[in-house]
Amino acid sequence: MTLELKGITKRFGSLVANDRIDLRVEEGEIHCLLGENGAGKSTLMNVLYGLHRPDEGQILVGGEPRAFDGPRDAIAAGIGMVHQHFMLIPAFTVAENVMLGDERVRAGGLLDHAKARKDVAEISARYGLRVDPDATVGDLPVGVQQRVEIVKALTREAEVLILDEPTAVLTPQEIEELFTVMRSLREAGRSIVFITHKLKEVKAIADRITVIRRGAVVGTASPDAGEAELASMMVGRNVRLQVEKAQHTGSDTDPIFSVRDLTVLGENGQVVVDDLSFDIRRGEILAVAGVQGNGQTELGEAILGLRPPAGGSIRLEGRELTGRSPRHVLRSGVGYIPEDRSLDGVVGSASVAENLVLDLYDVSPFGRRGSMDVGAVHSNAAQRVEEFDIRTSSVETAVGTLSGGNQQKVVVAREMSRPLRLLVASQPTRGVDVGAMEFIHSRIVAERDQGRPVLIISTELDEVFALADRIAVMYRGKIMAIVPPDTSREDVGLLMAGVNPGDGAAPAEEETIPEEVGDE
Amino acid sequence: MSERSTAEKRNNDGPLRRVLDGVVTGRPWFVTVLAILLALVVGAILIVVSDQEVLSKYGYFFASPGAALGSSWNDVATAYSALFKGAIFDPGNASSLTSALQPISETLTEATPLIFGGLSVGLAFRAGLFNIGGQGQLIIGAIAATYIGFTLHGVVALPAAIIAGIIGGAALGGLVGLLKARTGAHEVIVTIMLNYVSVAFLAYLINTGTFKDPTNPQPVSKPVTAGARLPHLAGDTLRLNAGILIGIAAVAFTWWLLNRSTLGFQLRTVGANPNAARTAGMNVGRVQIMAMLFSGGLMGLVGVSQVLGTANANNALTPQIDAGLGFSAITVALLGRASPIGTVVASLLFGALQAGGRAMQVSSANVSIEIVTVIQALIVLFVAAPPLIRGLFRLRGGESVDTGLAAKGWNG
Numbered sequence: 001m002t003l004e005l006k007g008i009t010k011r012f013g014s015l016v017a018n019d020r021i022d023l024r025v026e027e028g029e030i031h032c033l034l035g036e037n038g039a040g041k042s043t044l045m046n047v048l049y050g051l052h053r054p055d056e057g058q059i060l061v062g063g064e065p066r067a068f069d070g071p072r073d074a075i076a077a078g079i080g081m082v083h084q085h086f087m088l089i090p091a092f093t094v095a096e097n098v099m100l101g102d103e104r105v106r107a108g109g110l111l112d113h114a115k116a117r118k119d120v121a122e123i124s125a126r127y128g129l130r131v132d133p134d135a136t137v138g139d140l141p142v143g144v145q146q147r148v149e150i151v152k153a154l155t156r157e158a159e160v161l162i163l164d165e166p167t168a169v170l171t172p173q174e175i176e177e178l179f180t181v182m183r184s185l186r187e188a189g190r191s192i193v194f195i196t197h198k199l200k201e202v203k204a205i206a207d208r209i210t211v212i213r214r215g216a217v218v219g220t221a222s223p224d225a226g227e228a229e230l231a232s233m234m235v236g237r238n239v240r241l242q243v244e245k246a247q248h249t250g251s252d253t254d255p256i257f258s259v260r261d262l263t264v265l266g267e268n269g270q271v272v273v274d275d276l277s278f279d280i281r282r283g284e285i286l287a288v289a290g291v292q293g294n295g296q297t298e299l300g301e302a303i304l305g306l307r308p309p310a311g312g313s314i315r316l317e318g319r320e321l322t323g324r325s326p327r328h329v330l331r332s333g334v335g336y337i338p339e340d341r342s343l344d345g346v347v348g349s350a351s352v353a354e355n356l357v358l359d360l361y362d363v364s365p366f367g368r369r370g371s372m373d374v375g376a377v378h379s380n381a382a383q384r385v386e387e388f389d390i391r392t393s394s395v396e397t398a399v400g401t402l403s404g405g406n407q408q409k410v411v412v413a414r415e416m417s418r419p420l421r422l423l424v425a426s427q428p429t430r431g432v433d434v435g436a437m438e439f440i441h442s443r444i445v446a447e448r449d450q451g452r453p454v455l456i457i458s459t460e461l462d463e464v465f466a467l468a469d470r471i472a473v474m475y476r477g478k479i480m481a482i483v484p485p486d487t488s489r490e491d492v493g494l495l496m497a498g499v500n501p502g503d504g505a506a507p508a509e510e511e512t513i514p515e516e517v518g519d520e
Numbered sequence: 521m522s523e524r525s526t527a528e529k530r531n532n533d534g535p536l537r538r539v540l541d542g543v544v545t546g547r548p549w550f551v552t553v554l555a556i557l558l559a560l561v562v563g564a565i566l567i568v569v570s571d572q573e574v575l576s577k578y579g580y581f582f583a584s585p586g587a588a589l590g591s592s593w594n595d596v597a598t599a600y601s602a603l604f605k606g607a608i609f610d611p612g613n614a615s616s617l618t619s620a621l622q623p624i625s626e627t628l629t630e631a632t633p634l635i636f637g638g639l640s641v642g643l644a645f646r647a648g649l650f651n652i653g654g655q656g657q658l659i660i661g662a663i664a665a666t667y668i669g670f671t672l673h674g675v676v677a678l679p680a681a682i683i684a685g686i687i688g689g690a691a692l693g694g695l696v697g698l699l700k701a702r703t704g705a706h707e708v709i710v711t712i713m714l715n716y717v718s719v720a721f722l723a724y725l726i727n728t729g730t731f732k733d734p735t736n737p738q739p740v741s742k743p744v745t746a747g748a749r750l751p752h753l754a755g756d757t758l759r760l761n762a763g764i765l766i767g768i769a770a771v772a773f774t775w776w777l778l779n780r781s782t783l784g785f786q787l788r789t790v791g792a793n794p795n796a797a798r799t800a801g802m803n804v805g806r807v808q809i810m811a812m813l814f815s816g817g818l819m820g821l822v823g824v825s826q827v828l829g830t831a832n833a834n835n836a837l838t839p840q841i842d843a844g845l846g847f848s849a850i851t852v853a854l855l856g857r858a859s860p861i862g863t864v865v866a867s868l869l870f871g872a873l874q875a876g877g878r879a880m881q882v883s884s885a886n887v888s889i890e891i892v893t894v895i896q897a898l899i900v901l902f903v904a905a906p907p908l909i910r911g912l913f914r915l916r917g918g919e920s921v922d923t924g925l926a927a928k929g930w931n932g
Contacts, residue, residue: 350792354789370782
């Protein structure tokens with residue numbers, strides 16, 4: 001079944017989220033929708049799925065114009081969607097989740113569990129989507145939960161499947177499995193719209209690529225196009241994918257920052273950081289890689305003092321930071337860029353100027369004897385806005401109204417504009433446009449070049465490889481290995497999945513399917 | 521996974537907070553004006569409906585519509601002009617300066633405790649706390665001020681009683697903050713419970729030998745000494761007293777505290793995003809305690825003005841000393857958008873309605889002062905309605921606002 005969008009325009013107030021977008025997805029095609037965060041991909045898909053009504057334009061399914069009043073209409077027309085965040089009930093079994101919202105009943109009004117189980121088993125077998133209908137969803141790994149979502153869409157006879165950033169939560173091996181499933185769906189004649197901003201994945205799986213920038217289609221490309229070409233289409237200019245940095249020199253000096261036997265407990269008392277030890281030397285960037293949720297968040301929080309460790313020690317220049325308050329840690333010269341800026345990094349309703357002094361409000365010249373110097377706060381803001389190229393109409397503007405990249409620059413500007421002894425940056429460029437990413441990366445490298453030890457925590461392998469002098473891979477709260485930056489992506493990927501490439505052993509959780517396609 | 525815990529972190533304050541945030545932020549001024557006008561219109565309808573004589577004329581409406589409409593108009597015009605005369609200026613009673621100033625004096629006197637209370641609730645609100653324990657805090661403040669007031673004599677009596685009142689309210693408010701910070705007890709529950717405790721404590725104290733006025737058969741405390749009374753500002757016949765001056769000082773102080781002090785910066789940050797505050801090294805629990813101390817202290821001043829001012833003739837504690845001000849303070853703070861200046865404007869409006877309401881009741885046998893209470897309630901209801909309805913029914917306020925929510929619906 002073909003799907004065609006013609007001249008779709010969607011406005012939110014004065015913002016044009018989608019500007020006359022044309023998109024044609026053929027039967028049996030994997031069509032990639034490539035664009036930066038905020039380019040309008042999700043809005044377009046929400047229009048297609050009936051969540052937004054387009055202001056202009058037409059949706060044609062199999063050549064027939066259709067209007068969707070809600071997801072129910074879209075599903076009836078054969079469109080299925082797998083959201084980035086799964087809509088599953090953890091306490092239910094796979095079969096129960098699959099029938100949810102489309103419950104069939106037997107005589108007497110009883111739910112037809114048998115049919116649901118049969119449907120799941122049948123679809124699993126047909127497309128190689130291995131799932132156990134009776135497993136409880138909450139017990140399944142993320143990659144399998146995603147498969148349940150796909151099965152769910154397929155039981156509703158989806159001809160066109162929309163996958164919204166499906167790889168964001170997966171390990172490299174799980175991504176390979178997903179790609180295998182996508183290929184078998186393609187062979188069965190289903191169409192797939194694959195939304196992503198990751199170039200390597202696009203090249204690995206796409207039949208055709210449509211690139212969106214600032215709400216408009218900027219062109220289509222074939223998967224043979226070079227990465228640099230795709231990247232420049234995406235951001236509208238040539239992009240340096242490699243961060244320029246000199247070879248790390250100080251590897252023989254004593255470690256400045258050292259973590260020893262650090263153990264941190266999670267909300268429910270489970271061990272999330274497990275007996276972790278590492279050192280960072282003068283002028284060195286240590287990047288912690290790993291799939292989200294393997295203890296990196298808690299590691300960052302423990303260093304800042306937000307989460308008191310259950311054991312071990314954290315030392316900066318020989319002084320103990322373990323068990324100190326965040327205030328003490330920050331005042332000891334630690335710059336901290338939190339992983340989720342809107343949650344922990346900025347106060348959205350407060351001004352740019354105030355956010356730039358969020359952890360400096362009571363030190364001279366901003367605060368003196370309980371009173372704040374508004375003039376000093378403003379002149380500081382004017383200076384930072386200039387220096388860090390923060391795009392804002394004024395320093396009085398509420399930070400929440402800025403773009404993600406500019407919000408992040410506010411956090412970076414604040415944390416880097418005081419004398420530092422250590423920089424800890426979690427996901428420093430998450431949800432940030434490429435321009436801001438380059439800028440933030442170059443500032444981080446500049447800190448390192450001035451001799452600062454830097455700890456980067458990132459789930460983006462591109463970022464890890466671009467910045468790291470050494471890479472520590474975290475899996476289930478432990479460091480699997482600390483490897484040099486010229487280690488292959490495949491090996492780092494295996495470590496992220498809990499497999500030591502040297503062992504040749506099977507992965508801890510899921511068997512992987514070796515694939516010819518990979519990150520080259 | 522982190523996204524899910526994020527959602528939990530974001531929603532941990534629940535619908536109440538969402539609605540209140542909606543009331544306090546992003547309301548254009550004309551919505552407030554419309555709410556006031558609409559409330560007056562509904563008030564007018566109630567005046568007509570509650571007048572039996574006018575209603576009887578509606579019985580032969582079709583025979584003589586002029587009679588019904590005319591007397592309706594008459595009713596409303598009489599009532600509202602009396603309201604105006606009682607609150608602002610009465611041209612028919614302006615023979616002397618004193619009588620000309622009398623309505624304004626009444627309005628300001630009624631507004632004074634509302635200013636303290638509105639500042640108190642607004643300050644706590646800015647720190648992310650919903651202080652509905654004003655009743656309890658002002659009672660404890662009033663008890664402390666009264667005790668010092670009838671114990672001390674001379675020039676020290678007044679300042680000492682005022683300070684005692686502040687400390688009394690602050691102590692109870694601080695206790696709430698302490699419980700919140702140390703144990704996570706929700707301030708709404710704790711303050712409601714402490715209201716009951718305070719009312720009962722007051723009822724008990726008034727009948728003890730220390731407090732009870734032996735010359736009065738009613739449950740009333742001993743009056744404060746002459747030196748502890750807030751002096752009249754415009755002659756003894758007008759009720760206007762020095763409480764309004766303390767009110768102006770409190771507005772200036774609260775404005776400075778919120779907008780220019782380092783504590784206020786922390787307070788606003790904790791209120792807007794406690795996670796970011798914690799990450800920036802702020803001690804969220806300590807800031808909450810400080811916010812409740814100041815909020816309670818301001819409520820204590822409500823108690824001070826109730827006892828030492830001209831609110832009651834005896835300058836003594838009575839079981840009804842709080843006069844519902846702990847709750848009126850919430851409406852004032854919401855109407856004033858939790859800002860000090862807005863609170864002053866809202867207090868003056870409510871003070872004027874209160875003062876005018878009494879005049880209105882006197883002017884016509886058919887109009888009850890309760891109409892004023894209804895109008896006040898309607899103003900707040902209309903102002904609160906849009907966010908309340910959105911919050912209760914989770915309506916989409918324009919698609920862009922809630923796309924996240926909509927996308928979370930079942931995809932089946």
